Amino acid sequence: MLTQGNYRWDETTEIIVIGYGLSGAVAAITAHDLGARVTLLEKQPAETHNTSSSLAMGVFLSISNVKRATEYMAALNQVGSYPELPWTDAEAVKAWITYTAQNKDWMVRLGGNVKLVSTLVEFPGLPGDDSMELWKYQGNGLRMMKFMYEQVASRRIDVRYQTSAVRLLTDNTGRVTGAKVLDSRGGRPREINIRATRAVVLCSGGFEESEAMKLQYLRVNPMYFAGGTGNTGDGIRMAQEVGADLWHMNCVSARLCAKFPDFYMGIFIDFSGGGWSQNTMKTDKGKLPAGFIIVDKYGRRYMTEELKPHTASYECGWFDSYKLEYPRVPSYHIFDRRRIEYSPLAQLASGPTGPHRLYTWSRDNTVELRKGWIVQGDTVAELAANLNMPPEILTDTIATWNKCCQAGSDPDFGRNPLELVPLDEPPFYAIKLFPGGSNTLGGPRRNGRAQVLNPFGEPIPGLYAAGECGSVFGLLYPAGGGNLGECIAFGRIAAENAVKEGYKKSLKGGK
């Protein structure tokens, strides 16, 4: 095994932070401000660096009532689980709540420009649903990250782009003592061993861009995501090698998103023309400007399209054991002339079509129509034929939908009456959808001190994790802003505990 014994150390620091998204930035700033020497490793080049954090909308949770938040999280953690076996250990939840209650003040103290945008949680009706505040970094996730980059740059933090952590290094007792990294700066990659005399903090995100890991761990396949292209599960594999237990590997914060063969990322669709993807944070919803439905690959509706933005992807996971397929993968976003003429069909507030502009979606959707990303039919039957779908099923689905709109009620799926807008203005259109969108949640299990645990619940000395690399959220994600909130909370928890570690023995013992 690579990771036992002494190494030839090429460099020494006190804390290595792996990954420069929000959790990495928060951990590095906190550890530095507590007096530690920090080396922050980022595998991407600075010029093209994108992360889920910088592609995000910039909404982060802050908790307004700790007691009620504890009730809410306890309720969420038992859905699809058991009271005695919740998705997440109570100690980790408690730490998350305690620190998340300070998130907004922490950001403001740092000088961040934030605004309260909502108090609407993802699952209203559960106990404690009035305990959360959704704050937004003014602008978007990219603005937020630019602010964080400035904060890091104003400190003596050693930031290394194009430097990928490849393995964790341990001593003979199993303590993590450093990392083997591939330094690709200057063109010629070279492997070096960096010793961390205090600890290593994994902030390397999830496994949205690893097809192999998604196939093995997620509930449905394929899934596509609209976040950081560096998130290939590296931190998870490195933690596994040194004995980490994994949790939440089959859990995601995801809905349905578009994925086109000639573009490398998922794209969030603005289904209704409301600006946000459906039902994100709008509390003042008026009648939709244009109608839409989501159907399976045969043309049947299967859920209310008033999507739970961080949970709806689970609805795609039904596998037909006779046909040997997932009938809901792909699904289709179906709309008519009113929607295509209303506004761009991609969401412009986050993801690759957002401020990062990894893809510039045309204002009038014509470029994407020409590319075949949007499929057209002059009649519903023609659209169905163009989608290789039985025309009679889609025709029947849309006729039923239009009757529901006329009657003002959707008895089969309970769609909000404000969304009952008919599909009756040709041409008709479709965009192919896949389960996906934001992010995976699984990774190394951690405790309330952000220490990575082995399968017996014992901390692996010298190893911490924060953010999406082993998120505290299980099946259900509490509310918009949960992930960035977790980066701010656990980035601080990890750093505060990591700086307390001192690995005196290795200072003498290394070769």
Ligand SMILES: Cc1cc2nc3c(=O)[nH]c(=O)nc-3n(C[C@H](O)[C@H](O)[C@H](O)COP(=O)(O)OP(=O)(O)OC[C@H]3O[C@@H](n4cnc5c(N)ncnc54)[C@H](O)[C@@H]3O)c2cc1C
């Ligand atoms: C379009 C979109 C919108 C979203 N909007 C929101 C929102 O508004 N609010 C919210 O709470 N959540 C949102 N999310 C989710 C949220 O953005 C992520 O969960 C969160 O940003 C993850 O942060 P992180 O620090 O854990 O990882 P990331 O921000 O993904 O950063 C991980 C970094 O680690 C680097 N890395 C990976 N492996 C290595 C390695 N081996 N060596 C060195 N570096 C490595 C990567 O290159 C990357 O830079 C959104 C997600 C998407 C995709």
